[in-house]
Amino acid sequence: MQDQQRVWLWNSVFVAIVFVLGYSIYLASGKIDYTWRWDRVTPYIINTEPQEIIAPGDGTLELGSDGKSLHLVLDSGADPFIVKKYTEMVAAEGDLIFEGDTLATLNDWQIGPIIEGLIVTIEISLYSLVIALVLGLLVGLMRISANPALRNLAILYIEVIRGTPLLVQIFIMYFFFGTVLDLERFTAGVIALSVFTAAYVAEIVRSGIQSIPVGQMEAARSLGMSYPKAMIYIILPQAFKRTLPPLAGQFINLIKDSSLVSVISITDLTKAGREVVSGSFAPFEVWFTVALLYLVLTSALSWAIQRLEKRLSASD
Amino acid sequence: MTNAPEKIIIAEGVDKYYGKLHALKDVTTSVHRGEVVVIVGPSGSGKSTFLRTLNQLEKIQAGTLVVDGIDMYAKDTNINKLRENVGMVFQNFNLFPHKTALENVMLSPRIVAKRDKKEVEEHSRELMYKVGLAERMHNYPSQLSGGQMQRVAIARALAMRPDIMLFDEPTSALDPEMVGEVLDVMKSLAAEGMTMVVVTHEMGFAREVADRVLFMEDGALLVDEAPEKFFDNPPHPRLKQFLSKVL
Ligand SMILES: Nc1ncnc2c1ncn2[C@@H]1O[C@H](COP(=O)(O)OP(=O)(O)O)[C@@H](O)[C@H]1O
Numbered sequence: 211m212q213d214q215q216r217v218w219l220w221n222s223v224f225v226a227i228v229f230v231l232g233y234s235i236y237l238a239s240g241k242i243d244y245t246w247r248w249d250r251v252t253p254y255i256i257n258t259e260p261q262e263i264i265a266p267g268d269g270t271l272e273l274g275s276d277g278k279s280l281h282l283v284l285d286s287g288a289d290p291f292i293v294k295k296y297t298e299m300v301a302a303e304g305d306l307i308f309e310g311d312t313l314a315t316l317n318d319w320q321i322g323p324i325i326e327g328l329i330v331t332i333e334i335s336l337y338s339l340v341i342a343l344v345l346g347l348l349v350g351l352m353r354i355s356a357n358p359a360l361r362n363l364a365i366l367y368i369e370v371i372r373g374t375p376l377l378v379q380i381f382i383m384y385f386f387f388g389t390v391l392d393l394e395r396f397t398a399g400v401i402a403l404s405v406f407t408a409a410y411v412a413e414i415v416r417s418g419i420q421s422i423p424v425g426q427m428e429a430a431r432s433l434g435m436s437y438p439k440a441m442i443y444i445i446l447p448q449a450f451k452r453t454l455p456p457l458a459g460q461f462i463n464l465i466k467d468s469s470l471v472s473v474i475s476i477t478d479l480t481k482a483g484r485e486v487v488s489g490s491f492a493p494f495e496v497w498f499t500v501a502l503l504y505l506v507l508t509s510a511l512s513w514a515i516q517r518l519e520k521r522l523s524a525s526d
Numbered sequence: 527m528t529n530a531p532e533k534i535i536i537a538e539g540v541d542k543y544y545g546k547l548h549a550l551k552d553v554t555t556s557v558h559r560g561e562v563v564v565i566v567g568p569s570g571s572g573k574s575t576f577l578r579t580l581n582q583l584e585k586i587q588a589g590t591l592v593v594d595g596i597d598m599y600a601k602d603t604n605i606n607k608l609r610e611n612v613g614m615v616f617q618n619f620n621l622f623p624h625k626t627a628l629e630n631v632m633l634s635p636r637i638v639a640k641r642d643k644k645e646v647e648e649h650s651r652e653l654m655y656k657v658g659l660a661e662r663m664h665n666y667p668s669q670l671s672g673g674q675m676q677r678v679a680i681a682r683a684l685a686m687r688p689d690i691m692l693f694d695e696p697t698s699a700l701d702p703e704m705v706g707e708v709l710d711v712m713k714s715l716a717a718e719g720m721t722m723v724v725v726t727h728e729m730g731f732a733r734e735v736a737d738r739v740l741f742m743e744d745g746a747l748l749v750d751e752a753p754e755k756f757f758d759n760p761p762h763p764r765l766k767q768f769l770s771k772v773l
């Protein structure tokens with residue numbers, strides 16, 4: 211009973227502190243005479259305004275054979291401009307249309323630049339996660355190999371990558387390797403992030419494998435398994451389970467680190483945020499929104515990994 | 527072909543070093559098919575090391591080892607193939623904790639010997655029955671007692687249908703009340719004619735089951751005798767001393 215009360219007390223303290231922090235942010239913004247205009251941000255997230263469908267050139271408007279779709283027969287003789295989806299016609303059948311005229315309007319939700327940036331961030335993170343996992347596993351296995359060439363290569367790789375800043379690596383990947391190998395920005399960004407994360411994954415994999423008692427490998431080998439078979443069936447599944455928490459941390463870092471690729475002009479969530487700030491004049495709202503979206507991504511990942519951990523703990 | 531059983535293990539002049547430590551000193555012995563050989567000796571005398579050279583978990587620096595008719599250190603020897611015929615049971619069981627008892631038993635016949643799934647499952651169930659764990663097949667190792675785990679480990683080794691079974695102190699990590707159940711399984715295995723090399727401190731087992739008992743000290747094989755002579759009339763002063771301590 212006593213304990214119960216104490217828990218309640220401290221939970222209330224927690225809520226109170228969070229509330230005070232939030233309120234002081236509000237007060238601080240009042241001090242600099244800032245008007246919160248969240249409505250300015252929403253169109254950059256999801257745009258609910260009706261869109262205008264604009265004529266790409268001069269021509270005549272006709273109805274399609276289905277009686278619904280609009281065909282703009284262009285004077286230039288190019289293929290007609292066809293509008294299949296619209297809510298309301300603005301121009302009428304047979305009208306002469308000039309370039310830039312509105313043909314129709316469409317009441318449809320459109321994702322804004324912030325969500326587009328979010329999608330790019332998710333794409334970059336997913337590609338990098340998969341590549342980093344494979345590369346990190348490979349380097350981790352090389353790291354514990356009995357072959358000195360493989361082992362030293364792995365050590366060199368890990369030391370070089372962990373000893374230099376990610377931002378510098380992104381620049382080198384883009385300006386040097388990107389130029390030499392003719393890489394696109396997106397590819398260069400993904401490779402830089404993967405190579406960086408893989409170095410940390412390799413160390414996690416190494417310590418995970420080494421945490422499995424040697425008796426496991428001996429038992430597997432004594433049953434006739436080759437080294438690769440013993441690794442695949444016995445050691446790695448156990449090591450994987452143990453490395454899930456540190457791997458989760460590493461992949462959360464990956465999502466956050468992905469914001470750095472905005473420096474090579476990839477329009478990820480961070481770059482989209484910067485662009486929207488200059489269009490909306492609502493910097494505080496935009497950056498809080500961006501932060502919240504990153505938080506959603508990282509929490510979703512850590513939730514998913516926790517689920518996986520639970521599932522794997524069946525044998526404990 | 528002679529009628530005398532073949533020598534299934536031949537060790538000649540085996541030397542093993544761990545860095546500077548001379549762990550096996552010129553060990554020479556042999557084991558016939560169907561024989562049960564028990565190795566005893568003080569801790570650190572090289573018993574485990576010798577046993578582990580027999581499936582090459584440890585490599586030797588000098589001498590020859592012929593197991594199951596195959597020279598272990600010949601150029602064309604496939605050690606994985608050889609290990610399929612040599613089962614090993616460890617002091618700490620070394621069951622695979624992420625697999626159920628039955629999966630532990632079935633794994634190697636499936637992925638190494640690539641035997642038919644139905645046949646392997648049937649055989650594995652039989653083995654689980656044989657070691658008295660038919661009811662525990664779907665338990666994970668963490669849900670089994672030490673004695674049960676060791677019996678699963680024996681079944682797992684037997685699943686490869688080995689010609690030879692090696693035991694490294696199979697009962698030393700067990701609570702006293704569980705020692706008997708594991709020794710019983712080993713006794714029935716011996717009765718079926720399995721070739722066994724057993725490192726143990728269970729002198730009762732040695733006396734009752736062994737065809738020969740070996741005594742090692744300081745990496746050297748000092749005594750190789752039938753159990754009656756070994757225990758009742760020890761032929762080496764060091765053995766006499768050792769027995770006076772353990773019996
Ligand atoms: N992997 C190893 N590295 C170095 N020394 C070892 C290793 N394994 C065993 N030894 C040493 O070799 C000797 C024999 O060990 P072992 O065969 O385990 O003895 P026993 O099984 O008779 O107790 C001991 O002195 C032990 O410390």
Ligand SMILES: [Mg+2]
Nearest residue numbers: 573574575695
């Ligand atoms: Mg030992």
